[in-house]
Ligand SMILES: Nc1ncnc2c1ncn2[C@@H]1O[C@H](COP(=O)(O)OP(=O)(O)O)[C@@H](O)[C@H]1O
């Protein structure tokens with residue numbers, strides 16, 4: 001055999017079965033790499049969007065939510081993309097200049113137009129829900145409240161989104177949707193885990209919502225949902241006038257003894273305000289709400305001196321007076337003749353519960369007694385010292401944290417009958433997985449039918465598992481084909497012998 005001939009015989013590419021095997025394996029690798037690349041390529045995510053405006057008593061926030069376009073009915077998919085805080089007060093404050101209510105939304109709505117991709121604008125729903133500030137305005141002056149709603153409606157309709165309405169939501173809705181939000185974000189529906197109760201504290205009203213251990217005796221307090229294949233019977237109540245701003249008015253009304261002809265120079269020595277706090281206020285500024293009594297015209301023009309004395313025990317005692325526990329027409333009540341079953345399970349407390357407790361550095365690790373000690377120390381701190389220490393905090397907030405913190409503890413303990421153990425089961429939260437806790441997300445999920453009543457049929461395998469299984473099977477099939485080729489084509493002639 002000459003040299004050239006020998007080279008030809010020894011060159012493995014001239015053996016068909018080796019060539020075939022190598023080509024087969026190469027093809028398999030190429031297919032697998034191709035699938036892996038397609039799989040991991042950050043697919044251009046297609047998101048859908050929704051906008052909810054929370055028109056609260058003290059301010060309005062505009063929330064933008066987003067979710068993957070293909071997975072609308074999967075719980076846990078909707079996330080908060082952006083929150084924009086509207087400048088100025090809540091919309092109910094524009095009762096005498098209603099056109100300004102709509103104008104106030106402009107900056108945040110313009111922002112939303114920029115944030116949401118243009119091609120999604122026409123299909124993006126916009127909802128506005130107004131809470132207790134507007135409930136109170138409606139009680140006071142129905143015409144004014146309608147004008148304010150018409151003004152925000154007009155403003156929202158100028159945007160390229162799908163406007164779905166502006167309305168005053170009920171206290172039950174506010175409570176129930178807050179509960180849906182926290183449990184949706186915690187994925188308690190999808191996992192069918194125990195739900196957490198929801199506590200919302202606003203400026204004008206406050207809500208408590210949980211799954212009770214017993215029958216709800218009053219139909220006003222009962223609300224049912226079927227979510228993801230499970231039935232939930234909720235207890236919920238909203239106390240109008242018991243948000244932290246309105247309850248301060250109730251408290252001050254009790255502190256300033258009714259006096260037919262209020263003379264000037266009335267001094268209120270207030271245990272819930274700091275020593276050194278000394279501010280002249282008009283009676284009108286306190287008695288400007290349907291939560292408190294009407295003033296006579298002569299009383300309206302009068303002032304009083306609001307003087308802090310910083311006595312936490314007295315403050316705590318005085319705050320208890322805002323809860324009327326003298327009557328209960330049910331087997332049990334929280335206060336003001338409102339039915340409430342015993343609280344049970346864990347609670348998430350958000351909105352002003354969080355703002356106040358976060359400022360005071362009260363965490364779930366503090367016992368109820370420790371929280372009271374922290375409050376006592378804060379309430380007795382002189383006003384001047386506090387102002388020096390917290391120059392950046394709004395003075396109104398700073399002055400009221402003693403009252404609000406003491407009210408929160410009393411609302412839970414004396415109002416809702418929380419035990420020290422229930423307190424341990426309560427967490428003060430602002431967000432869950434970067435989405436804010438509050439009624440807005442639950443409201444949108446409900447109105448867009450995004451939480452299915454029944455659990456969707458789950459595929460036998462999750463998507464990732466399905467792809468892996470297909471890859472392994474394809475690989476095995478290719479290997480089998482190659483081995484088959486090798487086996488059936490194995491020549492028994494001289495070429496074979498020459499290799500050896
Ligand atoms: N940083 C803060 N510190 C203390 N209180 C705050 C802070 N931010 C907001 N708040 C208060 O939270 C409450 C929010 O209530 P809001 O949602 O406007 O009213 P409602 O839900 O009763 O309609 C208001 O009392 C507001 O003053």
Ligand SMILES: [Ca+2]
Pocket residue numbers: 056057131201202203351
């Ligand atoms: Ca609110």
